[in-house]
Amino acid sequence: IPIAPEGYKSGFVGIIGRPNVGKSTLMNQMVGEKIAITSPVAQTTRNRLRGILTTPEAQIIFVDTPGIHKPHHQLGQVLVKNAQIAIRSVDVLLFVVDGSVIAGGGDRFIADLLNTAKVPVILGLNKLDQQQNDPQRIDESYQQLIQPHSWPILKFSALTGAGVDTLQNLIIEQLEPGPYYYPPDLVTDQPxxxxxxxxxxxxxxxxxxxxxxxxxxxxxxxxxxxxxxxxxxxxxxxxxxxxxxxxxxxxxxxxxxxxxxxxxxxxxxxxxxxxxxxxxxxxxxxxxxxxxxxxxxxxx
Ligand code: GDP
Ligand code: K
Ligand code: MG
CATH class of the missing domain: 3.30.300.20 (K homology (KH) domain)
Incomplete structure (x- = not known):
């Protein structure tokens, strides 16, 4: 691994949210390659999977997590545990929600988990490309969801890539100076x-x-x-x-x-x-x- 230039930034970004909000689609979009599978089925993602984005200014390591939901059986418990570990071991948390619908109970559960977070949190309203029924009510529901915090809120579409550049810049702003954790040409930690x-x-x-x-x-x-x-x-x-x-x-x-x-x-x-x-x-x-x-x- 080469030595990073003076002032280079790097860090780990945990992507969390309830199932099917588009976490894996977002990671693929950011990294520019399909490393995480996506589908309309909840629990598509089972393992913590890292996606690596190396730019001239920063190396961002995204940690894609299985969606957080109530555990029903052994696999469910493992999925939730993995997500909780991710919350505690990253530098920035990216809380992704489906911005085409109002905040629901699943989002509330995660917002409560994030109350204990000691690192910056960004709220990402995904699926910007989809028709919203009552945009004002939707926006209000998410503003209310994050209270009393003042986490930045960004809107984007993981599918089309609209708004994803702005998200990338905001993440880089939140990172501290640091080394290359992975070779600059690697896009994932998985074999x-x-x-x-x-x-x-x-x-x-x-x-x-x-x-x-x-x-x-x-x-x-x-x-x-x-x-x-x-x-x-x-x-x-x-x-x-x-x-x-x-x-x-x-x-x-x-x-x-x-x-x-x-x-x-x-x-x-x-x-x-x-x-x-x-x-x-x-x-x-x-x-x-x-x-x-x-x-x-x-x-x-
Ligand atoms: P995850 O469970 O949060 O990882 O969600 P996935 O990335 O597997 O996506 C779940 C479903 O939502 C898939 O069918 C995606 O194609 C779809 N999806 C993800 N992002 C967007 C988006 O920005 N717009 C639209 N319209 N669909 C999306
Ligand atoms: K899914
Ligand atoms: Mg996924």
């Missing part, structure tokens, strides 16, 4: 294999209904790099035989669609040809088991 697994999970989230997505975990079993093509063998772990049936689909059609769409995403990631082979395996109750969660790469 390529992890992102490959995530890109497969993303296609499952996009192609199947509610009951399957929350019960999958992907393991990348083998990656063979040839000069011409990269061969990837991966297993989709599910909890029940019925879910295995759904994922495979009639005549294997569902698995074929998921595999083909995931392959295209992975080809973009590694900028090369990919051959992807997927297996589906039943691992009963993996969500309840801490040791299995650890095996599958979750921090428990």
């Amino acid at each position: 390529e294999r992890f992102i490959m697994g995530e890109l497969i999970r993303e296609q499952i989230l996009l192609h199947t209904r509610e009951e399957v997505p929350h019960s999958v975990a992907i393991s990348i079993d083998r990656v063979e790099e040839d000069p011409k093509i990269t061969r990837i063998l991966a297993t989709i772990n599910v909890e029940r035989p019925s879910q295995k049936g759904i994922l495979i689909g009639k005549g294997g059609q569902m698995l074929k669609t998921i595999g083909s769409d995931a392959r295209q995403q992975i080809q973009k990631l590694i900028a090369g040809q990919v051959y992807l082979e997927l297996f589906v395996k039943v691992q009963p109750k993996w969500r309840q088991s801490r040791s299995r969660l650890a095996d599958l790469g979750y921090r428990v």
Whole structure:
């Protein structure tokens, strides 16, 4: 890692908010590459994932967290714990809400958690591109939400990128002088294999209904790099035989669609040809088991 120039700034920025407000979309937009998967399904993001943005003035390390929600089972508890750890270990907190609707109970829960924050907080109203029903009422609900604090409020669209430059500048203003924490050309702390697994999970989230997505975990079993093509063998772990049936689909059609769409995403990631082979395996109750969660790469 090179030595940063005189006066260079750096720091960690925790992105927190309830599920589906656009935290992962925002991180991808800031970093300029798709490193975090996004979808309309809550709990798309399971691990703390770092996205690194290096500019001539500053290196910002974004920490994308799973959305904060009430824990129902072991995985839920792990997700909330990870978000709470993130709050305590960053230099700036970026509280993201869906600015196209008024503040809700989930936002209130997070605002209360943030009362104990000892670092600067920025409130980000996302989805600026979406129609607001009653803009004035929406704005008031968020002003009220952050009281008695005077956190700066910014509006942007993580999807289109509108307003994101202003957000970037405000974050840099809040950072202290510091070194490069990561090489300037790195965009994430995660190994390529992890992102490959995530890109497969993303296609499952996009192609199947509610009951399957929350019960999958992907393991990348083998990656063979040839000069011409990269061969990837991966297993989709599910909890029940019925879910295995759904994922495979009639005549294997569902698995074929998921595999083909995931392959295209992975080809973009590694900028090369990919051959992807997927297996589906039943691992009963993996969500309840801490040791299995650890095996599958979750921090428990
Ligand atoms: P997260 O759960 O907070 O990480 O949310 P995601 O980044 O996965 O996004 C949830 C959904 O909201 C996805 O379908 C995104 O495409 C969508 N989304 C995110 N940001 C925006 C935005 O600025 N505008 C619109 N219209 N949709 C967005
Ligand atoms: K999501
Ligand atoms: Mg996310």
